[in-house]
Amino acid sequence: MDEIKNIIQGIMKRVPGIKGLILLDIDGIPLEIAGNFEMRAEDLGALLAACYNSYAQVGVELGQNLDMIIVEYGDLKLCQSAMPRGLLTIIATKESYLGLIRLEAKRAIEMIGRLMQDTKDLRKSMMEQHKFRMPGDQDIEMILAKLRKGLT
Amino acid sequence: MKIINNKLYLKIIFFGTALAGKTTSLKWLFHHAIPDEFKTVDQVRSLETSFGQTLFFDFIPIQVSSDITVRLYTTTGQDYYHRTRRLFFEDVDGIFLVIDSQKKELAHNREFVAELGQYLASVEALKEAEIVVLYNKQDRNDVYPSEELERLLNLDRYPSFPVCATSGDNLLPAFIMMMDHILKKIREKSPHAISQ
Numbered sequence: 001m002d003e004i005k006n007i008i009q010g011i012m013k014r015v016p017g018i019k020g021l022i023l024l025d026i027d028g029i030p031l032e033i034a035g036n037f038e039m040r041a042e043d044l045g046a047l048l049a050a051c052y053n054s055y056a057q058v059g060v061e062l063g064q065n066l067d068m069i070i071v072e073y074g075d076l077k078l079c080q081s082a083m084p085r086g087l088l089t090i091i092a093t094k095e096s097y098l099g100l101i102r103l104e105a106k107r108a109i110e111m112i113g114r115l116m117q118d119t120k121d122l123r124k125s126m127m128e129q130h131k132f133r134m135p136g137d138q139d140i141e142m143i144l145a146k147l148r149k150g151l152t
Numbered sequence: 153m154k155i156i157n158n159k160l161y162l163k164i165i166f167f168g169t170a171l172a173g174k175t176t177s178l179k180w181l182f183h184h185a186i187p188d189e190f191k192t193v194d195q196v197r198s199l200e201t202s203f204g205q206t207l208f209f210d211f212i213p214i215q216v217s218s219d220i221t222v223r224l225y226t227t228t229g230q231d232y233y234h235r236t237r238r239l240f241f242e243d244v245d246g247i248f249l250v251i252d253s254q255k256k257e258l259a260h261n262r263e264f265v266a267e268l269g270q271y272l273a274s275v276e277a278l279k280e281a282e283i284v285v286l287y288n289k290q291d292r293n294d295v296y297p298s299e300e301l302e303r304l305l306n307l308d309r310y311p312s313f314p315v316c317a318t319s320g321d322n323l324l325p326a327f328i329m330m331m332d333h334i335l336k337k338i339r340e341k342s343p344h345a346i347s348q
Contacts (some may be wrong), residue, residue: 010202026165027223027243029156042194042213046223134160135220142214147328150185 017096083113168250173317174226251293285312
């Protein structure tokens with residue numbers, strides 16, 4: 001994931017007026033974030049994924065693939081691009097160059113898309129090597145015991 | 153189930169007809185049953201229409217342990233938003249099927265049970281999902297008892313609870329059952345799991 005972090009930090013340095021960048025899993029789960037957002041990343045991710053998926057569905061109805069969403073707010077621009085199993089959102093000030101943002105987004109999703117495929121394999125391998133700890137019986141019982149307290 | 157940045161993410165959705173009590177159930181659980189130590193937000197996140205019904209979804213993330221986050225969603229029940237609903241069935245671990253027990257809602261319930269059947273048949277990951285049925289509004293007049301609804305809707309293969317979302321009756325036992333089933337399923341599927 002360090003390589004993805006480097007790609008994102010690179011965009012943060014290169015694009016004038018950039019406010020932040022958020023890389024999401026297709027479900028809206030934050031993978032990498034740069035910049036400061038007032039909203040919690042989990043919430044922002046859920047909203048961004050819902051927006052993207054809705055426009056993607058409109059595209060399905062129109063017989064079109066969705067490549068990118070550009071949104072212009074009062075003082076901000078937002079550019080959202082998809083890759084297999086992920087979404088990249090760049091947020092920048094209204095003075096930022098849209099062309100540059102689009103170019104950076106396009107380059108980034110190509111590179112990140114490849115890396116995310118690699119990390120999928122890496123996760124599988126980590127689980128097989130016990131490096132990722134799945135919940136055990138004791139963990140599960142502890143979670144359920146905390147929930148059961150509400151029954152009394 | 154997803155594993156991202158060494159954390160496990162589970163997804164549970166509430167599915168059912170418009171005004172069946174999906175959001176009310178989610179809000180009751182959040183405000184009355186989910187322990188404060190699990191909460192990572194102070195309120196249910198909602199995208200609503202101007203008249204207060206769910207537009208896309210309601211959403212809460214809860215962190216049940218340092219490395220497990222459960223994401224709870226409701227889907228919109230309005231027919232004219234049905235195209236947005238399928239999106240939420242990807243990577244789902246658990247489904248609360250919320251049935252409005254009022255007799256006048258039987259036809260609507262049948263439509264939603266049929267829609268769920270279509271998703272179960274077409275979304276591969278859903279075949280592994282846990283389903284718990286909530287027969288809501290059992291406190292009202294002119295409702296079918298849960299046993300009769302189970303027969304009328306052909307839902308006897310799923311565990312179920314007669315519930316009242318406004319008072320919260322039986323919601324926590326249903327939630328505990330859902331979590332128990334999902335977590336144990338993950339445990340069984342993971343031969344390398346190790347306890348602390």
